[in-house]
Amino acid sequence: MNKFIISVVFIVVSMVVLRVSGNELIVNKYYKPNNCEGKRLSKSGDLLSVHYVGSISESSETGEHGKVFDSSLTRNAPFEFPLGVGRVIKGWDEGMLDMCVGEKRLLQIPPDKGYGDRGAGKDIPGGATLKFDVELFDIKDAPPQPNIFDELDANGDLTITLEEMEQWFLAKRQITGSQVTTAFDSEDKDEDGFVTWDEFSGPKGTQAYVDAQTAKINAINLSEEKSNTIGEADKHSEL
Numbered sequence: 001m002n003k004f005i006i007s008v009v010f011i012v013v014s015m016v017v018l019r020v021s022g023n024e025l026i027v028n029k030y031y032k033p034n035n036c037e038g039k040r041l042s043k044s045g046d047l048l049s050v051h052y053v054g055s056i057s058e059s060s061e062t063g064e065h066g067k068v069f070d071s072s073l074t075r076n077a078p079f080e081f082p083l084g085v086g087r088v089i090k091g092w093d094e095g096m097l098d099m100c101v102g103e104k105r106l107l108q109i110p111p112d113k114g115y116g117d118r119g120a121g122k123d124i125p126g127g128a129t130l131k132f133d134v135e136l137f138d139i140k141d142a143p144p145q146p147n148i149f150d151e152l153d154a155n156g157d158l159t160i161t162l163e164e165m166e167q168w169f170l171a172k173r174q175i176t177g178s179q180v181t182t183a184f185d186s187e188d189k190d191e192d193g194f195v196t197w198d199e200f201s202g203p204k205g206t207q208a209y210v211d212a213q214t215a216k217i218n219a220i221n222l223s224e225e226k227s228n229t230i231g232e233a234d235k236h237s238e239l
């Protein structure tokens with residue numbers, strides 16, 4: 001697998017490095033097909049088909065540098081996933097936007113856009129920076145995804161409380177008691193007692209859902225402010 005990585009690194013046709021700052025996602029667009037211009041580009045909600053090799057980055061603070069932990073090549077089948085809906089790690093959702101079929105990228109993914117402090121499996125320890133060599137094979141329209149976040153967030157305030165999660169599981173008759181608490185704790189990454197949309201790792205719609213929901217919340221707040229003001233005015237008129 002290392003051979004594969006080394007060979008693609010040397011067949012560098014074009015190199016565009018997007019650096020944001022320090023511990024951020026780095027997207028190295030090292031190969032673009034000639035006919036990429038004007039073609040369909042991957043966007044949030046699309047169903048992507050990719051080949052990938054995942055390894056521990058040379059810049060990682062933990063783990064064995066260069067260690068390949070997963071590869072679709074060994075399975076000989078591209079991996080399919082909906083982009084931008086929280087079904088894969090953030091580094092993928094953000095690092096594979098605006099790609100055309102045939103394009104190849106190297107993603108360097110910091111822990112907070114990868115597997116965080118918990119890690120995953122024996123080869124990805126907590127705090128690991130990951131490197132993914134990805135090639136896009138196909139873009140399709142994704143079937144509509146369920147928005148489990150929205151189902152969980154019963155009062156629509158864009159945060160999930162333990163109580164909301166308990167109610168949801170109660171209705172689904174899936175898990176109860178301490179199992180729900182465990183599920184909740186694993187989602188509430190900053191342990192503040194609320195699961196935000198960013199924290200939630202399940203199917204949760206796209207940014208458009210968050211924007212629409214935020215607009216609703218703002219509208220409600222505004223009308224509450226108004227009725228409070230009217231209430232105040234009434235009080236004064238009584239005086």
Ligand SMILES: [Ca+2]
Nearest residue numbers: 153157159160
């Ligand atoms: Ca809520």
Ligand SMILES: [Ca+2]
Nearest residue numbers: 188190192194
């Ligand atoms: Ca939280």
